[in-house]
Amino acid sequence: MKRVDDFRLRLGRRELVPIVIGGMGVDISTAELALEAARLGGVGHISDAMVPTVADRRFQTHFVSEKLKLYKYNVANSDKSKVLFDLGRLAEATQMHVGRTMEAKRGSGLIFINCMEKLTMNSPKDTLRVRLRAALDAGIDGITLSAGLHLGSLALIEDHPRFRDAKLGIIVSSLRALTLFLRKNARLNRLPDYVIVEGPLAGGHLGFGMDWAKYDLRAIVSEVRDYLGAEKLDIPLIPAGGIFTGSDAVSFLENGSAAVQVATRFTVSRECGLPEDVKQEYFKASEQDVEVNALSPTGYPMRMLKGSPGIGAGIRPNCEAYGYLLDGTGNCAYIKAYNAEVAAHPGEKKISVKDKTCLCTHMRNFDIWTCGHYAYRLKDTSRRLADGSYQLLSAEHVFRDYQFSTDQQVTLPPAPAIATAM
């Protein structure tokens, strides 16, 4: 019986353990988690979602408070078109986050950054260009383009000295999205180094409509694999979404995939950025607690735990501090939903906004608990302790379980040592 470790992911001259830990914003896939994946010979991701606030937390910088100070005069104004990011400061924050992570890297694996096109930041092209280039400048091993079609993203870095040496890949949820991307970028004479096919059971935003349940990861992967074969395109294919055990992963690797991307199982690892009490919520989740809703202002459906405190909260939009989802004209669907609610309840101090959520603020504060479909199985991957809580796992434990397990088994962590009275 095969194990994941019987396969290798080949990226250029590199041979890697075919396990990719997916990017989880905002700083859920921390540098520590990505560093573990690299140390163990696989691929880890950090995320470039809201890097200024992540840098503030990591390095005690003041990127957010400086921006807020500059635009404080606009806080009560619903027109956010003036609230722009300082591109120099954005580059600085990205270089710090990426550079310090890469300096700490050990082992034979790689660290990529997950770069979401939907973070439009009130100036989509300029801010994306800065984020991509700063990550390359700071030595990132690779960039995974996500949450968007990215038809123009490679052109933003085509003159960068690392354009041909860094690994560049894209996440798609359909063959159509992939063929569009390939067609638009054909003139650059540079194929993606890998393609991640993310199915409907993934965490975070979904590349499907609210009819996501009609789609099937295996069917999409087969379609993409057959297309790449027919076109003689030798691009490693990496499925993602709902791959919960080593055996699940092996079944994809035996059918022509080069690696798997996984995330949910690592949300309950010590290295993951979620606060400890939130990790316990993930452990406790039942199948009924997981939903896909349309609350994200990005317009993509998102999977989350129903008990997320950010659902139905009615906070004032925080775009002067954050503003990552402002489109190119300073609008965000949450601002509209918030204003409609305020207008419907004049004079009320506390309102609840039901249609959308202020994703920047709530993701930053870990109040939207996004997860993959199988989050309800996390409790089966650990031990219940005497106080009713679940034992956190090490990222190494979860990684090795994917790497070596067979027969749909999940290895439990070693039981914690019981303190003996002296």
Ligand SMILES: Cc1cc2nc3c(=O)[nH]c(=O)nc-3n(C[C@H](O)[C@H](O)[C@H](O)COP(=O)(O)O)c2cc1C
């Ligand atoms: C907590 C969480 C946050 C995520 N955030 C992002 C993100 O910011 N960008 C992205 O491209 N994918 C994101 N994802 C998707 C993962 O990178 C990954 O592709 C997917 O969840 C894999 O499926 P699995 O969670 O069932 O293993 C997130 C997933 C989780 C669980």
